[in-house]
Amino acid sequence: MDFLTSFRFDGAFDRTVDDGIDWLNDNLAFLFDAIRAALDSALFALNWALSMPWWLFVTLTVAASWRLSGLGLALFAAIALAMCQAAGLWEMLIETLALVILATLIALAIGIPLGILGARWRRFGKVLEPAMDTLQTLPPYVYLLPAIALIGFGGASAVVATMILAVPPTVRLTMLGIRHIPTERIELARSLGATSTAQLVRVELPSAMPSILAGVNQSLMMALGMAVIAGIIGAGGLGSEVYRAVRYLEIGRAVDAGLAIVVLSILLDRLSAGIAERFLKTGGTTRG
Missing domain, CATH: 1.10.3720.10 (MetI-like)
Structure with missing residues (x-):
């Protein structure tokens, strides 16, 4: 058990990773x-x-939602996005x-x-x-x-x-x-x-x-x-x-x-x- 306790690779592994990062920063x-x-x-x-006006973004999103998924998603998009703006x-x-x-x-x-x-x-x-x-x-x-x-x-x-x-x-x-x-x-x-x-x-x-x-x-x-x-x-x-x-x-x-x-x-x-x-x-x- 003492041997298993002393036989740890994490230190060497950690140093290898850190040295690799340093090498990359130095050379690349x-x-x-x-x-x-x-x-x-x-x-x-x-x-x-x-970064268009928020109301234009909401309008476009509502139109896309209506066309792709129906009225339910369009209403959700209009209300939820307007609330995000208000917040x-x-x-x-x-x-x-x-x-x-x-x-x-x-x-x-x-x-x-x-x-x-x-x-x-x-x-x-x-x-x-x-x-x-x-x-x-x-x-x-x-x-x-x-x-x-x-x-x-x-x-x-x-x-x-x-x-x-x-x-x-x-x-x-x-x-x-x-x-x-x-x-x-x-x-x-x-x-x-x-x-x-x-x-x-x-x-x-x-x-x-x-x-x-x-x-x-x-x-x-x-x-x-x-x-x-x-x-x-x-x-x-x-x-x-x-x-x-x-x-x-x-x-x-x-x-x-x-x-x-x-x-x-x-x-x-x-x-x-x-x-x-x-x-x-x-x-x-x-x-x-």
Whole structure:
């Protein structure tokens, strides 16, 4: 037992990780500076694009909700968003929305190609699956520390941490969708002389689209949850308001910000689901 007690690797492991972070900061600082500048610029541009008069944003959201999900969601959007404005949380809501959209777009750009590779090359998929399990089960705070160490405090670090958490659902559901395509479709495409690329574009992706779109929805929800936590590192938005309210024990303000997060979550979930359903009815079914 004394031997087992003395045989600890945590100290050596911790030093290795810290030394690795130091090495990256010393040798690749230019790369992380470029990433930070690019993400800050993209976040600023998205914030600017969304920073229209609040009543115009609400009108557009209500119209989209009515078209995609019906009258119920449209009424909810009108009332709930107007209450967010009345509570003085509008700018924070827009900041959170911009962060979620940017992180999700980056996660999709990474996750969908990885999912395709994992589905088509089984060995890579066997490595990818436990990696995604690890990313999805680690506490979200774990992602904040490396992002801060390499990129610094602020919105760019929040985008990186949020993106990492949003990648696994897209990878998983893309792999799942492609792997469960009926073999008859694949064999028919091959018998017609389709190349590997044509098979992917014309058969596999359209057939797997319901699963891929479900992954988009899940990535949005994961990104929203992480974006709120990222308020701790100065990312702004509703997360920072919750964090500030907790620090000063302003329970009412924390409830206000929490309800605004719920509103944003419901709208993102239902609108993304409505877009997916409409896409499948119009473009997806005609191809499949």
